[in-house]
Amino acid sequence: MNRYQRSHITVSQATARRGVITPLAAIVLLVVMAGVALIVNRLWLDAASLEVTTCVETAVLAAGHELAADELLKEKPDYNILMDRAEKAANNAITLNTVAGQRIGVPLTKGNNLLFGKSVPVADTGLKRFLQTDHEPMSVQVKTHHAGRLNNPVADFMSDLTDTDLGTTRAQIEATIDNHIIGIRPFENVSVPAFPLAILKNDPSGKHTETWELQIDQKKGKDEYQFNPETRTVSQGSDGIPEIQLTGKPRRGDISDANLQILNFGSRHNSEIIVRQILSGLSRQDLKSYHGELLFNAGPLQVHCSPEIEDDEQDAFQKMIGQCRICFLYDKVETSSKSYSGTADCTNMVAGRIMSIKRLENQACEIILQPGVLTSRAVILAEAIPSESENYSDQKPENAADNKNTTDNSQERKNKYIYKLYLTQ
Numbered sequence: 001m002n003r004y005q006r007s008h009i010t011v012s013q014a015t016a017r018r019g020v021i022t023p024l025a026a027i028v029l030l031v032v033m034a035g036v037a038l039i040v041n042r043l044w045l046d047a048a049s050l051e052v053t054t055c056v057e058t059a060v061l062a063a064g065h066e067l068a069a070d071e072l073l074k075e076k077p078d079y080n081i082l083m084d085r086a087e088k089a090a091n092n093a094i095t096l097n098t099v100a101g102q103r104i105g106v107p108l109t110k111g112n113n114l115l116f117g118k119s120v121p122v123a124d125t126g127l128k129r130f131l132q133t134d135h136e137p138m139s140v141q142v143k144t145h146h147a148g149r150l151n152n153p154v155a156d157f158m159s160d161l162t163d164t165d166l167g168t169t170r171a172q173i174e175a176t177i178d179n180h181i182i183g184i185r186p187f188e189n190v191s192v193p194a195f196p197l198a199i200l201k202n203d204p205s206g207k208h209t210e211t212w213e214l215q216i217d218q219k220k221g222k223d224e225y226q227f228n229p230e231t232r233t234v235s236q237g238s239d240g241i242p243e244i245q246l247t248g249k250p251r252r253g254d255i256s257d258a259n260l261q262i263l264n265f266g267s268r269h270n271s272e273i274i275v276r277q278i279l280s281g282l283s284r285q286d287l288k289s290y291h292g293e294l295l296f297n298a299g300p301l302q303v304h305c306s307p308e309i310e311d312d313e314q315d316a317f318q319k320m321i322g323q324c325r326i327c328f329l330y331d332k333v334e335t336s337s338k339s340y341s342g343t344a345d346c347t348n349m350v351a352g353r354i355m356s357i358k359r360l361e362n363q364a365c366e367i368i369l370q371p372g373v374l375t376s377r378a379v380i381l382a383e384a385i386p387s388e389s390e391n392y393s394d395q396k397p398e399n400a401a402d403n404k405n406t407t408d409n410s411q412e413r414k415n416k417y418i419y420k421l422y423l424t425q
Contacts, residue, residue, distance in 0.1 A: 055097035056142050056173045057423060059108065062086075062093035063140045064175035067116075068375045068419040070227065074240045079136060083116055085229075086140060090114060094144075106144050115141040119176045119424050128424060130174055139424065141174040176424045181349065181415040183295035183380040184282070184326065191281035192378045194326035195317075196267065196274060198305060198344050199246060199369070200259040201329040208259050212329055212350065215244040216371055225355035225370060227322060234322045234355050243355060243370045249307035250362035255335050255342045258307035260367065263328065263344065265303070271310045278316040281325070293380065300345040305333060308340055309365035317357050317367065324353045324372035326418060351417035375421040382413050
């Protein structure tokens, strides 16, 4: 009798325990699944945010690239044209990328989520802030977020449950162009878009009138060619930007008869290497003798040179017609023991595109070059200039003269042809 009672009690207790454990197991399983879902959601949002950031960075860099264009070289640049091109480039770039398998369907519109302005240093902190303005914009900012459903049921559920935007991804990116350029520095696998070509800057003797200072700076050059940025082609016609006629050494002439020089950046005047530099730019290896960089803030650079352009080199220049590349300016050239070579004092950098090239009857090569504007990551910026900080109304009047002098020095350091494009936010 007692044995029967003990068995009955044991069976009843086991049944009661099963009734408690089953709900507890279900609750624990639910908590674990919710935790896993939140982890997956976090990972998904991180991946989607990275994709959005990459997408917006591509768009803002495309827009910034359009702000640095040949339009800036005209007497009265039309910045509305540049901003319209930038808006179009940004929208084209953003549609080429996807976020979580979907394209961002938010159009970028000037004044809404696409802003133009300047990146202005703040005097007290030294940090920079974005100042929106359509007057000579040097910066562009994109603000966007993807508000649609991005194939994430956890985020969609949490958004509906909490009435928040947990399932959206957003980004605010800013890019700036800066032309306080003091040199070039190729990356390990990225060449500088530069020709090994130097152009005569000025000639105090008056022998040459085809100098950069006369024909370009003083705008005395002919204006017979134009470049179409939409089709990337060169045609005859006026566009408001003068050209300079560059001529190599004639058959029976000497180095001083030329107003151009082919620079020896590690080529030793080997035509094969020069052709590669014309087509692909200057690499770090090419500038090995200059410690991998060229700096123009400490006086002229002396570079071995030759005024002769070989047939293969002429063919390479022919292939580069219409492509904007960095060139160099030289003040004088010293003749070596060999009449066909010398050493050029290179003082600065400019940018231009070849509009025409041909061989003259005296065997000299003639190049028609028009100045242009380009952006590159492989250029070196000058250090931050204190006077470029914001000037507040409470600034002391006695500092006005010093501020003016520093501002003038800042203007001298600007290169109107070469810009560095980089992300600033």
